[in-house]
Amino acid sequence: MEKLQSSTIKIPVKMTFTDEGISFFIKSGKKLKKYKMANNSERYGASFESINAQTLQRMIHLGYIRDIEMSRPEFLSKRQDIMDLSKLISYGTFYRRFDELVFDLLIGSPFIKHWNRTHPGNLIYDQSPFSESHLVAYTKDNYKVVQQVKNNIMDPLVKSITSSDLDIREKNTKIFLCEKYLDKIRPLGWFIFIKFFEEEGFEQTLTKVRQLLVEFIDKSKITEYLALIVMELLLYGENKNIQKFVMERYQGRMDPKQVLYDDDVRAMLVNEMAQREENLYLNWHLSPRKNNLLSRSKLQLSIYNNVADFEFFKENVNDKKNLNLKRKSLLDFYKDNSQSSGMSDLGLYYLSYLSDECQKVGLYLESLVSQIANSDRTVMTLSLLI
DSSP states (O other), X not given: OOOOSOSEEOSOEEEEEOHHHHHHHHHTTOOOEEEEXXXXXXXXXXXXXXXXHHHHHHHHHTTOEEEEEEEEXXXXXXXXXXXXXXXXXXXXXXXXXXXXXXXXXXXXXXXXXXXXXXXXXSOOSTTOOOOHHHHHHHHHHTHHHHHHXXXXXXXXXXXXXXXXXXXHHHXXXXXXXXXXXHHTSOHHHHHHHHHTTTSTTHHHHHHHHHHHHHHHHXXXXXXXXXXXXXXXXXXXXXXXXXXXXXXXXXXXXXXXTGGGXXXXXHHHHHHHHHHTTOOEEEEEEEOOOOOSSSSOOEEEEXXXXXXXXXXXXXXXXXXXXXXXXXXXXXXXXXXXXTTOTTOTTHHHHHHHHHHHHHHHTTOEEEEEEEEOTTSOOEEEEEEEEO
């Protein structure tokens, strides 16, 4: 569940926008700049010192955001903000994909197909020329029908959840997510629900939406795992960057391993790295909005660092992610090992677990280590197909 410490994420980021996002901001009078990203591409966007959680998810839902990127020499001091941001982005992506698939079900339903055949001058499809304000007002005016539709979808699920062996916290989380996902259905979707509420084939469509909702509630647990692995992989990259900086800057006058355990020395090094812009980069890349069942959405996160030995890093990652560590869940493994000192590559062990957990809920996770051409910058990329 989106349990955040604050409704505002207080960490500077750059955002680049899709064509839809660029168009929206230009029409709103917002000045956009061209930014050079960690992968050396140049995109139009804006920078923010902090992010409002609700605004961020709204922009994700509308398909305005292409990339979210931050850079700094260390991330440990911003652990909670980064994990909160990761969850916001992941949940926002799941909410958007659920809405896309629900809308696809509605457009493919027998009652909409019949309507479009018999009303060729007033077709209902994803680009229907309805004004947003009209659709929102129509939904509010038909609040009772909206509630009835929600109840028809949710009641069997709530009954199943409350009678299960889950603890009270897990039950409340699942019920909360039921409501949250349904609230993310676009206004045109609710217009269709309301207008065709009594049409033949409506109940069968509701059943399909309910099945889809069950699937996405199961998928949602991946957001928590992903937030954990992002932070651990950042810590791994942070430590490697600091060690590389010590070796190059002090050339044997400091032990690159010991500095990781001395808070004062580490702070001094981080400050020096910040002045020299020896940064680690974290980038989230969101795929464009889609409106069909066959084309899957992708959430991609990349961590860019300056690891001294690319081939060693690549082999280390591949070795860890292919380990057969299925005796515990990812979360259990994290709880058992999060206090373990000296295990700076803990995040690499998570890859095996995360891939396994994704497969269980119909997601596909791909991890890849690469290097930017003509650069010593190494990229660790996780791609989640939804």
